[in-house]
Amino acid sequence: MSKQTYDVVIVGGGPAGLAAAIYTSRRALKTLIISKDVGGQAALTDEIENYPGFESIGGLELAEKFKAQAIKFGAEFTLMEIVGLEKKGKEFLLKTVDKKEIKTKTVILAFGLTPRNLEVPGEQELTGRGVSYCATCDGPLYKDKIATVIGGGNSALDAAEFLSRIAKQVYLIHRRDEFRGEQILVDQVKAAKNVEIIYNANAAEVKGKDRVEALVYKTNDGEVKEIKTDGIFIEIGHIAKTGWLDGVVDLTEGRKEIAISRDCATSQPGVFAAGDISDITYKQVVISAGEGAKAALQAYRYLQGDKALVPDWKKK
Ligand code: NAP
Secondary structure (H helix, E strand, C coil): CCCCCEEEEEECCCHHHHHHHHHHHHCCCCEEEEECCCCHHHHHCCCECCCCCCCCECHHHHHHHHHHHHHHCCCEEEECCEEEEEEECCEEEEEECCCCEEEEEEEEECCCCEECCCCCCCCCCCECCCEECCHHHHHHHHCCCEEEEECCCHHHHHHHHHHHCCCCEEEEECCCCCCCCCHHHHHHHHHCCCEEEECCEEEEEEECCCCCCEEEEEECCCCEEEEECCEEEECCCEECCCHHHECCECECCCCCCECCCCCCECCCCCEEECHHHECCCCCCHHHHHHHHHHHHHHHHHHHCCCHHHCCCCCCC
8 A cells, every 4th residue: 555646546345346446557547446355245145147258156256356357457455444535635535444544536435335234132142153144155154054044135045045055954034925036046046945935024033142043033914933043144135334425425315325427426526436335226246347447437537637527417
């Protein structure tokens, strides 16, 4: 990490951030990627089958390919958390969690979303001791055990399918009677003989002394039931942790995602955003990569002094 001013600092090392870095570094912009991890949410996906050019590839493997490509073109990569962004004259100052400051002419925010908590008794206490938010990471610990997945979107379906190949028994608990995820995933989960789907039910309590032992759930008819389980995988969507950007860039009402123009400009000239943390509709690896490329090209044009790029998307 240099003390000099970067042309671009990219916050986030998932598909959006890494694709942005490939583009900025190929345009010879001094580029730094700062991220808490490599690959973000994509890296937690066991198998990606809808990224063009790869019939099937592991999420982490794909992210590592993106990263290697960005580094090959000259981008720097640092594992670190950013907790503040401030405008200082014509430049920006990014503050790291360990109180370092990084100077840059432009910023691309691409740090993705964070798993949503269930907020039931026992969840917090037993996180890491049977409660998990990542089936790919922790699933292999449940060989021949009982695993329970909560949620009804693609992440929950992916997790249930993955776990069905490891655990002896998988429960999938969804609060409605219809899944939100893709039909192909629904079909795969229904075809797995060791998956029992519990519809119209909400988790109410995680039970266990030192580790997860059981899950209490309540059906929509008001019945309270308990199942024995060794692990609980919470896959109920994601939230935007953008509190530190409040007042710096415009956030959307409700979800607090970063509001962007169709060219990835935020309300703050010189700051761009891409991928899941922005208010785009579809949160997909291929889309995030494309958005990252767009943000990079916009940052490049901004640095070239293209005044037409100052966002005017708020005006009608
Ligand atoms: P999601 O699509 O937002 O689904 C969240 C699920 O959790 C929904 O079924 C929702 O129920 C349920 N839920 C939310 N809050 C809950 C609560 N408090 N208690 C119980 N259930 C709750 O989130 P996701 O599955 O993490 O997916 C996020 C994005 O990533 C999506 O765009 C998805 O397509 C994408 N993704 C794609 C793939 C793939 O293509 N294979 C894999 C993973 C993720 P309701 O349905 O009742 O709202």
